[in-house]
Amino acid sequence: MKTRKLSTIIIVFLLAILGFIYIKSEKALTNLYKEKEVEPLFLPISMLDVAFLKNRPAISEFYLISAIMHFVSENRDTEFIAKELYLGYKADPYIKETVFFLGNVLPIKKEDIEIANRYLRLAASYGIDWHIFLYMGYNFLFNLKEYEKAARFFYIASKLPGAKPYVQSMLIMAYYRKNDIRGALLYLTALYKETENPARKKLILKKIEWLQNIIELNEQVKLFYKKEGRYPKNLKEMVDKGYIQEIPKDPFGRGYYFDKKAKIVKSKW
Amino acid sequence: MKQIKYIGKYTVLEGVRDKILYVSLFIIIALIIFSFYLSLLTLTSPDIAFLSFSFYFLKAFSILALTFLTVFQLYKDKRKRAYEIVLTKLYNKAYYIWGKFIGYNILYLITVSIVSLFIFLIVYILWNEIMLKIFIYPLILSEQFFILSAIIFLLYLIFTSPTLTIISSLAIFFASHFSLDFYLFTVKTAKGLSKYIYILLYYLFPNMELFSLEKNIIHNLTLTPLNFTNLLSYSIAYGILISFISGLIFNNKRDF
Numbered sequence: 001m002k003t004r005k006l007s008t009i010i011i012v013f014l015l016a017i018l019g020f021i022y023i024k025s026e027k028a029l030t031n032l033y034k035e036k037e038v039e040p041l042f043l044p045i046s047m048l049d050v051a052f053l054k055n056r057p058a059i060s061e062f063y064l065i066s067a068i069m070h071f072v073s074e075n076r077d078t079e080f081i082a083k084e085l086y087l088g089y090k091a092d093p094y095i096k097e098t099v100f101f102l103g104n105v106l107p108i109k110k111e112d113i114e115i116a117n118r119y120l121r122l123a124a125s126y127g128i129d130w131h132i133f134l135y136m137g138y139n140f141l142f143n144l145k146e147y148e149k150a151a152r153f154f155y156i157a158s159k160l161p162g163a164k165p166y167v168q169s170m171l172i173m174a175y176y177r178k179n180d181i182r183g184a185l186l187y188l189t190a191l192y193k194e195t196e197n198p199a200r201k202k203l204i205l206k207k208i209e210w211l212q213n214i215i216e217l218n219e220q221v222k223l224f225y226k227k228e229g230r231y232p233k234n235l236k237e238m239v240d241k242g243y244i245q246e247i248p249k250d251p252f253g254r255g256y257y258f259d260k261k262a263k264i265v266k267s268k269w
Numbered sequence: 270m271k272q273i274k275y276i277g278k279y280t281v282l283e284g285v286r287d288k289i290l291y292v293s294l295f296i297i298i299a300l301i302i303f304s305f306y307l308s309l310l311t312l313t314s315p316d317i318a319f320l321s322f323s324f325y326f327l328k329a330f331s332i333l334a335l336t337f338l339t340v341f342q343l344y345k346d347k348r349k350r351a352y353e354i355v356l357t358k359l360y361n362k363a364y365y366i367w368g369k370f371i372g373y374n375i376l377y378l379i380t381v382s383i384v385s386l387f388i389f390l391i392v393y394i395l396w397n398e399i400m401l402k403i404f405i406y407p408l409i410l411s412e413q414f415f416i417l418s419a420i421i422f423l424l425y426l427i428f429t430s431p432t433l434t435i436i437s438s439l440a441i442f443f444a445s446h447f448s449l450d451f452y453l454f455t456v457k458t459a460k461g462l463s464k465y466i467y468i469l470l471y472y473l474f475p476n477m478e479l480f481s482l483e484k485n486i487i488h489n490l491t492l493t494p495l496n497f498t499n500l501l502s503y504s505i506a507y508g509i510l511i512s513f514i515s516g517l518i519f520n521n522k523r524d525f
Contacts, residue, residue, distance in 0.1 A: 049446070049447075050443065050446075050447075052325055053325070053328060053443070053446055053477075053481070054478055054481040055321065055325045055328065055481065055483045056481070056483070056484050057317065057321035057324075057483055057484055057487050057488070058321040058322055058324065058483070060321070061307075061308075061311060061317070061318045061322065064318075065310045065318075068310060068311070068312070069310075092484060094484065094487075094488040094490075095314075097312045097313055097314065100312065100313070101312060
């Protein structure tokens with residue numbers, strides 16, 4: 001009986017010591033990991049093919065979730081995240097979130113946009129999808145302000161199968177920002193001839209009218225400058241001096257105005 | 270034929286009685302619930318993420334579980350006293366192998382069909398989508414298990430330990446997902462006799478990549494009945510051929 005009691009005490013004592021060592025070593029290891037900068041582990045598609053038994057949608061989702069996790073972490077490596085998203089798209093081009101994340105969410109700084117566009121170009125070679133060109137166009141239009149490149153990408157996106165009609169509006173927006181209103185008009189006229197849907201035709205006609213008004217107003221502004229030696233203060237002055245009979249009605253209802261800085265007529269749309 | 274049917278029926282009932290079916294179902298369903306939580310981490314389409322992960326878990330776990338359970342059950346049966354009595358009562362010893370083969374395949378089909386119904390219900394309840402295509406997946410999976418179980422039975426007759434049987438059959442199953450890559454690579458690089466040896470190896474091993482149709486089911490891509498029949502004929506031909514060889518080996522083996 002006594003020996004059993006003694007052995008129990010010894011076992012409890014030993015367990016307490018082991019517990020103490022475990023907690024101490026765990027703390028020491030945690031401190032070690034805190035100091036060490038953990039490199040993100042990169043997994044190639046071939047390795048995931050083995051693990052996921054060639055279930056490509058699951059591989060793509062895995063890359064996407066991993067990229068989101070890295071995106072929200074403190075030490076964010078944009079190159080790494082972009083590469084993961086690109087591989088996610090390569091694994092399954094039908095999962096569009098990868099390119100959406102790459103094109104729209106990831107680019108924050110100017111360097112990020114360049115990285116994102118580089119990987120979007122690579123992704124385009126794996127599955128020609130209008131979304132990729134749309135996102136590249138977005139980045140050039142709104143972030144990098146390179147309207148010519150934006151227009152080029154929107155044009156490619158609009159010509160690809162399955163492209164939504166708003167891509168065409170984005171292209172016109174890029175032309176407009178580039179001050180190439182005649183280019184936009186030419187595109188719209190060609191589009192009007194191609195389109196068969198009556199509702200779409202009506203909308204395109206509205207846009208053509210909207211652009212034609214801007215072109216006409218700008219020509220009158222040039223004439224005003226030639227004759228008066230200065231630019232008009234506003235469009236009303238042009239009506240008063242007889243350059244135009246009245247301010248044309250904007251088919252979208254927003255109206256036109258004279259931009260004194262750019263010295264051209266613009267739309268409020 | 271009656272004897273094969275009887276052994277097959279007994280195998281299914283034994284699987285249900287030994288709680289094999291319930292344990293596999295419980296674990297697979299738990300993994301599918303986990304895949305639902307994983308899908309919440311994606312951006313816009315959690316339904317696609319859920320289907321991708323749940324198909325993966327369903328395939329990976331059910332293949333692993335049923336390989337282990339089939340092999341252990343076969344070795345367990347071998348130790349039973351009734352085993353020898355059953356064998357002596359059969360017209361042909363090979364009927365035992367064929368009956369067991371059919372029984373395990375039916376058990377597998379029941380398991381994956383129940384899980385698929387569970388996945389279908391989750392998709393319907395959470396995202397209000399009626400995705401009848403989900404029910405194609407258990408059929409494709411059972412075709413794969415038809416091939417795998419034929420290999421398991423063959424290896425069961427070759428090796429004496431269950432561990433070796435499990436490891437080698439799973440190794441063949443995993444490797445056969447890459448046999449097409451291997452074939453394409455070797456046809457391009459190998460020359461002379463080695464090229465023909467590689468081609469022979471390609472036809473000896475099954476090509477499981479043909480069954481990786483998760484993409485087609487999830488994204489509603491074309492999956493014609495012709496494709497499906499081709500897959501079915503491929504798996505049936507390969508499975509029956511291998512199990513026939515297993516039957517012949519079993520019939521002529523003295524230690525069984």
